[in-house]
Amino acid sequence: MWRKILVLAAIGVLGIWAWAQVPNPDTYIEATIGDLQTLDPAWHYDTASATAIFNIYETLVFYDGEYVDRFIPMLATSWEISEDGRVYTFYIREGIRFHYVGVKTPEGTIVWKDYDTLTPEEEANIVPGYGELTPEDVVYSLRRAVLQDRSGGPIHMILEPLLDIHAISELAEKVGDEEVFQIVSEAIKLVDGKVVITLAFPFAPFIQILAGTWCAIIDKEWAISLGDWDGSANWRPWHDPKAEESKLFNVANGTGPFKLDRWVPGEYISFVRYEKYWRGPAKLARAIIKVVPEWGTRLAMFEAGDADVIAVPRAYVAAMEPLVQAGKAKMHGPFPGAIAQSGFFNFLVAEGSPFIPELGGQPKPDLLADIHIRRAFNYAMDLDTYIKEAWLGEAWPVGGPVIKGRLGYNPDQPIYPFDLEKAEQELRLAWGGEAWKKGFRLVITYNTGNVMRKFAAEMLEYNIESFNEIRAKEGYTDPIVIEVRDLPWPTYLAMMDDKQLALFFVGWLEDYAHPHNWVHPYMFRTGAFAMNQNFHVIENVEFTPVYATWLPAKTYATLQDLFDELVDLAKREPDLKKAELLYFELNRLAVDYAINVAHIQLLTRRYEQPWVHGWYYNPAFPGTYFYVLWKG
Amino acid sequence: MVAYIVRRLMLLPLLMFLVTLFVFGIFSLLPPKQRASLYLAGDVPKSPDAMERVIERYGLNQPFHIQYLRWISHILRGDFGWSKTAQRPVLGALAHYFPATLELALWAIIPVIFVGIWLGILSATHHNKPLDHFTRVFALIGWSFPSYVYGLLLIMVFYASLRWFPVGRVSDWVLRLESAGLFRNYTGMYTIDAILNGRPDVLADALRHMVMPVLTLAYIQWALLLRVTRSSMLETLRQEYVMTARAKGLPERAVIYKHAARNAMIPVATMGGLLLIGLLNGVVITETVFNYPGMGRWAATAASQLDILSVLGFTLFNCALLVLGNLFVDILYALIDPRIRLE
Numbered sequence: 001m002w003r004k005i006l007v008l009a010a011i012g013v014l015g016i017w018a019w020a021q022v023p024n025p026d027t028y029i030e031a032t033i034g035d036l037q038t039l040d041p042a043w044h045y046d047t048a049s050a051t052a053i054f055n056i057y058e059t060l061v062f063y064d065g066e067y068v069d070r071f072i073p074m075l076a077t078s079w080e081i082s083e084d085g086r087v088y089t090f091y092i093r094e095g096i097r098f099h100y101v102g103v104k105t106p107e108g109t110i111v112w113k114d115y116d117t118l119t120p121e122e123e124a125n126i127v128p129g130y131g132e133l134t135p136e137d138v139v140y141s142l143r144r145a146v147l148q149d150r151s152g153g154p155i156h157m158i159l160e161p162l163l164d165i166h167a168i169s170e171l172a173e174k175v176g177d178e179e180v181f182q183i184v185s186e187a188i189k190l191v192d193g194k195v196v197i198t199l200a201f202p203f204a205p206f207i208q209i210l211a212g213t214w215c216a217i218i219d220k221e222w223a224i225s226l227g228d229w230d231g232s233a234n235w236r237p238w239h240d241p242k243a244e245e246s247k248l249f250n251v252a253n254g255t256g257p258f259k260l261d262r263w264v265p266g267e268y269i270s271f272v273r274y275e276k277y278w279r280g281p282a283k284l285a286r287a288i289i290k291v292v293p294e295w296g297t298r299l300a301m302f303e304a305g306d307a308d309v310i311a312v313p314r315a316y317v318a319a320m321e322p323l324v325q326a327g328k329a330k331m332h333g334p335f336p337g338a339i340a341q342s343g344f345f346n347f348l349v350a351e352g353s354p355f356i357p358e359l360g361g362q363p364k365p366d367l368l369a370d371i372h373i374r375r376a377f378n379y380a381m382d383l384d385t386y387i388k389e390a391w392l393g394e395a396w397p398v399g400g401p402v403i404k405g406r407l408g409y410n411p412d413q414p415i416y417p418f419d420l421e422k423a424e425q426e427l428r429l430a431w432g433g434e435a436w437k438k439g440f441r442l443v444i445t446y447n448t449g450n451v452m453r454k455f456a457a458e459m460l461e462y463n464i465e466s467f468n469e470i471r472a473k474e475g476y477t478d479p480i481v482i483e484v485r486d487l488p489w490p491t492y493l494a495m496m497d498d499k500q501l502a503l504f505f506v507g508w509l510e511d512y513a514h515p516h517n518w519v520h521p522y523m524f525r526t527g528a529f530a531m532n533q534n535f536h537v538i539e540n541v542e543f544t545p546v547y548a549t550w551l552p553a554k555t556y557a558t559l560q561d562l563f564d565e566l567v568d569l570a571k572r573e574p575d576l577k578k579a580e581l582l583y584f585e586l587n588r589l590a591v592d593y594a595i596n597v598a599h600i601q602l603l604t605r606r607y608e609q610p611w612v613h614g615w616y617y618n619p620a621f622p623g624t625y626f627y628v629l630w631k632g
Numbered sequence: 633m634v635a636y637i638v639r640r641l642m643l644l645p646l647l648m649f650l651v652t653l654f655v656f657g658i659f660s661l662l663p664p665k666q667r668a669s670l671y672l673a674g675d676v677p678k679s680p681d682a683m684e685r686v687i688e689r690y691g692l693n694q695p696f697h698i699q700y701l702r703w704i705s706h707i708l709r710g711d712f713g714w715s716k717t718a719q720r721p722v723l724g725a726l727a728h729y730f731p732a733t734l735e736l737a738l739w740a741i742i743p744v745i746f747v748g749i750w751l752g753i754l755s756a757t758h759h760n761k762p763l764d765h766f767t768r769v770f771a772l773i774g775w776s777f778p779s780y781v782y783g784l785l786l787i788m789v790f791y792a793s794l795r796w797f798p799v800g801r802v803s804d805w806v807l808r809l810e811s812a813g814l815f816r817n818y819t820g821m822y823t824i825d826a827i828l829n830g831r832p833d834v835l836a837d838a839l840r841h842m843v844m845p846v847l848t849l850a851y852i853q854w855a856l857l858l859r860v861t862r863s864s865m866l867e868t869l870r871q872e873y874v875m876t877a878r879a880k881g882l883p884e885r886a887v888i889y890k891h892a893a894r895n896a897m898i899p900v901a902t903m904g905g906l907l908l909i910g911l912l913n914g915v916v917i918t919e920t921v922f923n924y925p926g927m928g929r930w931a932a933t934a935a936s937q938l939d940i941l942s943v944l945g946f947t948l949f950n951c952a953l954l955v956l957g958n959l960f961v962d963i964l965y966a967l968i969d970p971r972i973r974l975e
Contacts (some may be wrong), residue, residue, distance in 0.1 A: 024804065035719065045675070086638050132901045151685035152672050240689060244721075245713050262811050265719030266933075270811065272670045288804065296784040297799055303792035474892060490938055493676065494665030497683050521678070528678045 018403075022631050023305040024612040026285035030624060031292040031307040036264050040248035042145035042217035043241070045154040047509075050213045051289065051623025052269055056099075057216030057254035059140065060090050060195075061207060068513030068620045069407065071207055075133060075217050075255065076195075084203030085574045088210075090195040096278050098219045099252075099259040102130025114259070130221045135253055138195045140220035140231055142188045147181070147235040148246075154214040157511060160201030162187050162388045166526065168239065179279075179281045181233040202572045204579060205514035212512055213622060222253050257282045257627040266291055270417060271626065283614075283630035289623075302329070302609070308631070309608045309624065314394050320607050329607050334394060336404045337604035338510035338619040340518075341395070343444070343456060343597040345374050346502050348534035353500035355445065355485075359431060360438030360478065367440060367536045368502060372430035374594035377503070378416035379423035379465035381456070381598050390455035395600040400587020401515075402599040405619065407576065408515035408583020413591060424467055427480075436471065439478035444494075446505045448486040453505035456598045457484040499532050503597070513620040515583045516571045522596070523563040523586060533595065535560040547584040548623035559593060633681040633966065637959060640680035648733065651951050652944055656700050658825075659940045670716055670938050701933050703944070713941035717934040719796070725930060730949070731820025732801065733919075733926035737911035738884075739842050748854045749893075751862020752900075755889055759866060775855030779848055783921035786844045797843040799800050799923045806834050830896035845922045849915060852905055860903045864896040871895075898969050905961035912957070913950055 036049040041057055044050060061079070073079070076090040100112040115131065126132070142158075149155040149168040156166050156365035163183065166169050172180045187198050199206060209215065224230050224597045228247040229238040243249055252260040256277070258271035271287045290307070295316055299308040303323070303612045312320055313408045323329035338518035347369040349356050357367035368374060383397045398404065399413030428436045443461060461482040468479050487495065495501050506529070511517050521528040525535075529629060538559035545551040549568075557560040566589070570582035590596065608615065668686040669848070677683045687693050691702070706713060710723070718725035751767045758764045774782075790797045802822055809815040809831075818828050823842070826835035868874060869892050877891045878884075916928035927946070934942035 027804065029804070149688040152682045154662075156679045167681065167685065169685075170681075189697075240685075240916075242689070242714065243716075243719070250719075253807065262807070266717075266930065268807070270807065287807075288807075290923075293929075294920050294923065297787060297921060297923050300787045300792040300799065304795050304798070306798065490662070490666035490669035492662055492667045493672070497665055497677055509675075511678075526680045528676050531680050540689070 001199050002381070009186070024131075025611075025631050028284050028287040028309075028612070028624075028626055028631065029307050030287075030289045030309045031298045031301050032289055032292070032311045033293055035291045036263070036269060038246060038249050039252045039260065039263065040243075040244045040246040041141075041214055041218065042148045042155065043150050043153060043243060045152070045438055047413070047622045048289075051251075052260070052263075052271075053213040053254075054256075054622050055217065055271055055519075055626050056252045056256045056260055057213065058256045059213070059217065060092075061211050063211060063513075063618050063620050066616055066618050067206075068618065069404065071211060075138070079282050079524040085204070085572070086199045088150050088197040088199070088206065089191075090138065092138055092193070092195060093133065093278075096133035097276065098131045098133065098255050098257050099274055100131055100219075100222060102134035102221060102225070110490075112225065112253075116259075127221075131219055131253075133217070133219075133265075135190050135193055135195050137220045138190055138217050139190050140223070141217045142195075142197070142215065143184055143231075144218070144223070144229050144238075145214060146184050146188070147229065148238060148241065150240050150246075154212070154511070157209050157212070157214070161199045161201065161206050161209070163199070177236050178233050178400070180418075190573065192214070194240045202574060203573065204571060205512060205516045208512040208514045208620070211620070216254065218248070219253055219590040223248065226251065258287060260587055261286070272350050279627075282627045284626055287626045302607075305609065307508055307609075309460055311553045312605065312607050314392055314602075317394065317605065318390060320418070324607070329608060330610050330612070331605055331607055332615065332617060333605035335605070335617045335619065336401070336604035337394075337564060337602045338513065339507060339602045339604075340398065340403055340483070340599060341452070341456075341505065341507045341602060342522075342529075342599040343377075343460075343503055343505045344533055345377075345595060345597070346499060346504070346533050347537045348499070350499040350500050353498070353502075354398050354494070355443040355495075355500060358441040359434060360440070362403075364404050365443065366537055367431075367435075369534075370430045372426040372593060373435060373440075374597070375416070375598045376423045376426035376430065377460055377464065378594050379419045379426060380460060381416070382418040382463070383415075383598065383600065384418065384529045386459055386598060387600060391602065392604075394603045396603070398599055398601045400590040401518040401519060401596075402583050402587055405513045406513065406518065408519075408570075408580050408587065410584045410587050413587050414582070415591060416594070419509070420463060423463070424470065427464075427467060435480075436467075438478050439468075439471070439476065439480045441481040441483070442502055443483045443485050444503045445485050445487055445492065445501050447492045449490045450486075450505070454484065454486065456505055456506065460597070481558050496532050501532070501535065505598075507602075510619070515579075516567070519567050519570065519583065519586045523590060525560050525564050530560075530563070535563060535595070538593075545585060546588055548578070549581075550578075551585075561591070569604065633963070637963070640955065640959050640962075644952060647955060648948055649946055652704075653700070655944055655947050656703070657696070657843055659943070660699065662938065663722065667692050667938050667940070669876070703941075709827060712945045713943065715930075715934065715942040717937055717939045717942050722941055725942065726927075726945060726949050728820065729925065729930045732924065733912060733915075734926065735821035735823060736842065736845055736849070736915070736919075736924060736926060737742065737908060738950040740846045740853075740911055741904070741908050743846065743884050744775065744853045744857060744907060745852040748857025749861050749897075751854060752858045753865055753888065753893060753896075753926060755858060756865035756869060756896075768862075771855035771858045774851035777852075779852050779917045780921060781917075782851065783844070783848045783918060787849060787921065790844060797840055799841070799844070801838065801841055801924060802834070803837050803841075806837055809834070810913045839858045845918050845924055848918050848922075857900065857903060857907070861896065861900050864899050865892060868892045868896040900963065901964055901968055902961055905957065905964060909954060909957035909961075912953055 036052055037046050038044050038049055041053050058074050060076040061071040062074040064072045074287040075093050077093050078091050080089045082528050097115050101115045102110045103113050103122045104110055104127050110127055144156055145155055159165050189196050226247040229235055250263055257274055259274050259275045261270040261272045263269040268288055268290045273282045275281050298310040302310045320329055324331045349365045356363045356365050358364055359367055387395045397415050398413040402408040444457040446457050461484050464482050465480055495591045496504055508521055523530050531560050536558040541556045543562050544553040560592045568585050570579055573579040573582055611631050613630050664687045665683055668683050671686045712722035715722045715725040755764045755767045815829050818825050822838035823835055826838055875891050877887045916932045919926040919929040931946045
């Protein structure tokens, strides 16, 4: 008996001693690079803002542990999807309070008070609906997001499946503001206490979109009290606000496990635990995300114990290894990240561009429309060396847009091996042999400062230009010239948008964890990259399915039409097996038509102090979810 | 002197106008799409009309004169616009960042001036002796050493290893005090606010955070001040009145500090004033390395992201600071040397 007591006491003392060794034992501190843009869920579209919103607000559904395609109820207790895949019905959880609730004062006015610090008397005077989660709040939040639809914001993701449009202003121009409100109200409505969302067409990834922070649920009464949209048909004054014009720009009132404590832009944002959180209070009392742009400073903060987690760029992974070896840091991963890097071929460079390719000394805007040139570039790309040297091994090649870990990723999809002989053979075929005989000139671009993209571009430059020696022996003296040019990011972006870049390197960070979010930007006519690649110049495209064998063999007017049809079919396909085969088909086509070069998925790691526990990796999370963490 | 001051002050609005016209003009040379990148938060446009909508929303496609006049009319109403990089109004950003930089500059200028002058005098009085060579080499190392590397070295030794001096402005517990309303920011300068709040613990914490950036700034500037003081002192020490003082049998200390140093200080005062103005402009690298949120870090971020309103706000502020600072130096010069008249 005494022995047991002694052992338990010893464990207790050791535990207290260990706890005492942990700096700031109840506060989690993360030092990162970027600052948030806003705290308005409908406005934000960056990971820093999303991380804050993710911890303060909640959505109807939430990712189940490490899975990106399994969901658990959050503010909805359950949901149903109609057989045609268009109607989503959500049952809303009852008894949930937001961080701040409206309390009626003896004078009859309503003041917003911290729910954690209410006196029993104040609690008795909470105004019904004021700070209490209701189905009306859900409807209001989603309608508000859709009608706000700020320029360059995230709402196009909801608008596409909901109303089959890209911007709410697009619809308003056609039908007028009043009608827009009616249409939106019909699409997102309250029916017998349930929230019913009706899509324009079946859209498999919709549940992923609803789990995104842009669909966070806010309190209607609180938002209105701040001067936000009142829920009426007069939505225009609150449409497309600048960040600072949004009433929720720097304030927050969610149902999540942490309350906003203070946001000092450019410096830090701090959170405090919501003691009355409906799933029970978090183990951490506070969390702080600090903006520390300089890597050396972040590393020093980590070594000094002043940061529990720091953002570690790939180039500095080696600096963390000694700490991991010495037991002074924990490393999670590497995990397949939700991010890819690729080179994009523009099949028709816009007129007026300084980067119009040349063939035999003559301008040839559609130089890259020839598949043999694109394949030659793919064969000339030494992916293994590129990954090893430029990415320090922290990436892997992917065959087609869909990355590993998503439905539709095909591990058996062949990719172009590094083979200079095959590259030579393809070049000899390009433009009926003219490219080989007359030579050509192409400018590969990347954004200034991105040394990894520069590496890829220079590797292509070196390998493709190496054929000049063979060509010279054959008497072809006009050289193949590949230039590598860097452009400042604003210039790069503008020229990409104007379709002025011929072969450009850029990356894609997933918005939601679904293959549609990969094939759409890479292949669909309005996709972020595809819209700058001009696939339509390839005409009379014959298609014979390899995976989606139920589809008929068919000739399409353009390559873009083929891509569009398959992307569209895949996103509407309710049968997961069939959808997977459609994505296999799209991956195959992307590789066969060589629409990209050096397409790689990046890996990700997390370095944290040994005393941080509870973290798990879900690639769909925008950042750290504090609720599951503790220190000790 | 009053006429001189008034004349200089009257020049200020004209100078500011020309400077803003120049900066606005340069930014306007960039196509609207390039400027739109600021509003896309470093991302690519994700729908076909996303960029056009941003351009339209922020009026980036309007003619130069309309954009400029709109901005000027807002300025006249006291609205300097929104700083996208600081996520607050430009005036608010200036009010937020300037006290931090001012605090750093004021603390830094003390060792810069006193140690710099002392080293200069030491060097001059030991002309061509080992001490002279040593001080000059010591200061020159600081001058030629990249402040970035020097700052990081300090951080690695005194923060990461010894944990004596942290980075940032204050510790997290001070931020908690602020959040809880137990510490009020009167001036935005923690050392002064700590005194006003009667919190010596906060004062000590703020000073601890200040040690490394101050040391970095001081070490870089010492070489400059040392050289000016040294050459000025050498010239003064050769003057006849100094020889007379020595001939009178005055102690060497009195000769140097009472007679020579006073006159040698005239160019040093000018240099000191200019150094202070330089520090107030913000010291980008020092502020970045020590994670010190001041004017320099903000202005550099704004410029790199084409945040035109922030750059204009910073430029206007800088312009005023330079004119007023130079005016102050001129007045100081006249006060130190009665032979100089400001006319």
